[in-house]
Amino acid sequence: MTIHLPKTAAAKPAIGLDGVQAAETVLSHVDGERGELIIAGERVGHLAATSSFEGVTARLWSAATGTQLSEAEVRAALGEARTRAFARLPVILAASDGLSIVDGFRAGVAGLRAENGLSHDATIVGALPVIVGALVRRAKGEASLAPEPTASHAADTLRMLLGKRPTPREAKALDAYFVTVCDHGMNASTFTTRVVASTHADLFAAVTAGYCALTGPLHGGAPEPVLEMLDAIGTRERIKPWVDSALARRERLMGFGHRVYRVRDPRADVLKDAIERLELGAEGLPFAGEVEAYIRTALKQKNPDRPLDTNVEFFTAILLDALKIPRQAFTPIFATARAAGWTAHAREQQRLGRLIRPSSLYVGAMPA
Numbered sequence: 171m172t173i174h175l176p177k178t179a180a181a182k183p184a185i186g187l188d189g190v191q192a193a194e195t196v197l198s199h200v201d202g203e204r205g206e207l208i209i210a211g212e213r214v215g216h217l218a219a220t221s222s223f224e225g226v227t228a229r230l231w232s233a234a235t236g237t238q239l240s241e242a243e244v245r246a247a248l249g250e251a252r253t254r255a256f257a258r259l260p261v262i263l264a265a266s267d268g269l270s271i272v273d274g275f276r277a278g279v280a281g282l283r284a285e286n287g288l289s290h291d292a293t294i295v296g297a298l299p300v301i302v303g304a305l306v307r308r309a310k311g312e313a314s315l316a317p318e319p320t321a322s323h324a325a326d327t328l329r330m331l332l333g334k335r336p337t338p339r340e341a342k343a344l345d346a347y348f349v350t351v352c353d354h355g356m357n358a359s360t361f362t363t364r365v366v367a368s369t370h371a372d373l374f375a376a377v378t379a380g381y382c383a384l385t386g387p388l389h390g391g392a393p394e395p396v397l398e399m400l401d402a403i404g405t406r407e408r409i410k411p412w413v414d415s416a417l418a419r420r421e422r423l424m425g426f427g428h429r430v431y432r433v434r435d436p437r438a439d440v441l442k443d444a445i446e447r448l449e450l451g452a453e454g455l456p457f458a459g460e461v462e463a464y465i466r467t468a469l470k471q472k473n474p475d476r477p478l479d480t481n482v483e484f485f486t487a488i489l490l491d492a493l494k495i496p497r498q499a500f501t502p503i504f505a506t507a508r509a510a511g512w513t514a515h516a517r518e519q520q521r522l523g524r525l526i527r528p529s530s531l532y533v534g535a536m537p538a
């Protein structure tokens with residue numbers, strides 16, 4: 171995939187809402203100058219090393235609602251929600267026939283509805299791995315697999331996708347990924363979710379909208395093109411000519427650059443560590459490391475005044491590929507984790523926020 175962007179009105183600070191504070195939040199904080207991400211009071215690296223996806227989700231949901239939830243309660247609710255979603259799969263997937271995994275997932279998310287006795291938050295977050303697992307298996311002509319409600323969310327996601335129980339190392343690697351990407355300040359999909367929630371539309375509408383915003387390659391659609399780029403480069407000898415020629419054509423290199431970070435995205439190193447700890451199937455890591463090093467140098471030369479460094483999507487692609495997750499499912503897997511943040515932000519917006527309704531700069535013709 172090749173992305174060329176026209177020269178835009180980047181010089182006007184409010185266009186694109188750069189630097190505009192759209193909400194107050196206790197959920198996460200991105201410090202672009204220091205390269206720091208804090209999620210509900212803890213640095214992302216610390217959380218990835220010490221907490222589970224269920225634990226971080228409990229922190230986010232507790233902070234958003236003011237009601238204390240434990241890791242065990244979230245784990246039980248997500249297990250129950252996976253089971254309920256599986257029972258309703260034919261209805262949830264009814265509108266996904268003939269669609270790609272990314273688009274079928276959008277139809278599946280839009281097909282969710284309230285479940286008796288379960289919070290909307292758990293219903294949504296629990297259903298997502300069931301939907302992506304079923305879509306991946308359907309694409310291979312295989313029947314979907316029932317969830318195991320007592321398994322961890324990450325381990326059950328891998329099993330429903332790949333048809334075999336993951337090793338503890340594999341489950342830990344996906345869990346670390348889920349923790350790392352579960353929330354990230356006022357990114358485009360979270361902002362979209364909050365805009366929809368600010369109208370007091372329900373969580374199902376808000377999260378469906380958030381997923382739609384995630385699918386673009388400037389946001390959560392980048393990891394599949396990262397692998398396409400690594401495939402296209404192919405060998406060490408081709409790194410320099412391929413990258414130089416892409417930059418000369420003014421292409422954007424996937425997995426690099428960020429609107430907020432002016433230094434390396436802290437999530438990149440957390441994921442790199444997770445890949446190294448996996449110690450299997452990551453034969454491509456040294457090659458990817460060489461590609462990364464050369465691209466960082468080339469971007470410095472091309473844009474000396476605009477720091478452009480590795481973002482989370484570069485190592486996401488390598489980690490999910492090492493776990494044998496098909497690349498067509500990368501964006502839905504990202505959404506499976508980010509939905510913890512989306513639901514928390516939607517709750518926080520509805521509880522404390524105000525209708526989000528900015529204005530535009532009219533540059534069109536005026537009546538005579």
Ligand code: ACO
Pocket residue numbers: 180357387388389390392421422423424425426427428429430469473476478481482483
């Ligand atoms: N490759 C090459 N050049 C780049 C890249 C890149 N990845 N990113 C920015 N640039 C260049 C721009 O072309 C521009 O150059 P110019 O002034 O010569 O035209 C300059 O850097 C400044 O770019 P901005 O417009 O300030 O960048 P912006 O903040 O709009 O973009 C974005 C951020 C969208 C992430 C961008 O870096 C990009 O397209 N990256 C590639 C896609 C990607 O990795 N997406 C995932 C992001 S992480 C996430 O959302 C989870």
